[in-house]
Amino acid sequence: xxxxxxxxxxxxxxxxxxxxxxxxxxxxxxxxxxxxxxxxxxxxxxxxxxxxxxxxxxxxxxxxxxxxxxxxxxxxxxxxxxxxxxxxxxxxxxxxxxxxxxxxxxxxxxxxxxxxxxxxxxxxxxxxxxxxxxxxxxxxxxx
Numbered sequence: 001x002x003x004x005x006x007x008x009x010x011x012x013x014x015x016x017x018x019x020x021x022x023x024x025x026x027x028x029x030x031x032x033x034x035x036x037x038x039x040x041x042x043x044x045x046x047x048x049x050x051x052x053x054x055x056x057x058x059x060x061x062x063x064x065x066x067x068x069x070x071x072x073x074x075x076x077x078x079x080x081x082x083x084x085x086x087x088x089x090x091x092x093x094x095x096x097x098x099x100x101x102x103x104x105x106x107x108x109x110x111x112x113x114x115x116x117x118x119x120x121x122x123x124x125x126x127x128x129x130x131x132x133x134x135x136x137x138x139x140x141x142x143x
Contacts, residue, residue: 025121032117036110042083043114045074046099046107049084054098056089065138078103 010016029040038046048064049055057075061068075097078084083103086095099107121127 028121029114029117032113033110036106036113038106038110041074042078043107043110045071045078046083046103046110049097050099050104050107052097054087054096056094056096058094060097 026040029043033040033043036043044064045060048060052060052063055063057072058068060075061071064071066074075084079086081102082100083106085098085100087098088094089096
């Protein structure tokens, strides 16, 4: 393969470009959310918990697209900060996750910061096309 072949791959590879864009977006959202004391991952978890109202860790992992073990680590941090709470589920292995009043207060504080970040990002390219592509990819089983 030639240098130009690799340059083409670097320019056209969906995975490579999606990962680079995700890192850049994450850094931007984290800068925007910093004054609320949240990372982009924490904000996403709090939003998912709030949207689901009360859900299990397994259901939440599916919603946010994370492996259960990775999500559990993040939830432990939020639980120590008293932003989420847990209750026993139907069996001994399942826990139900809910937003605490402190978590809801922080999420309300972070919302204008997120809206400002979102407005900036929406101006880049064709937002609706990009979001539809994300939704389509997330619906498909690729393996």
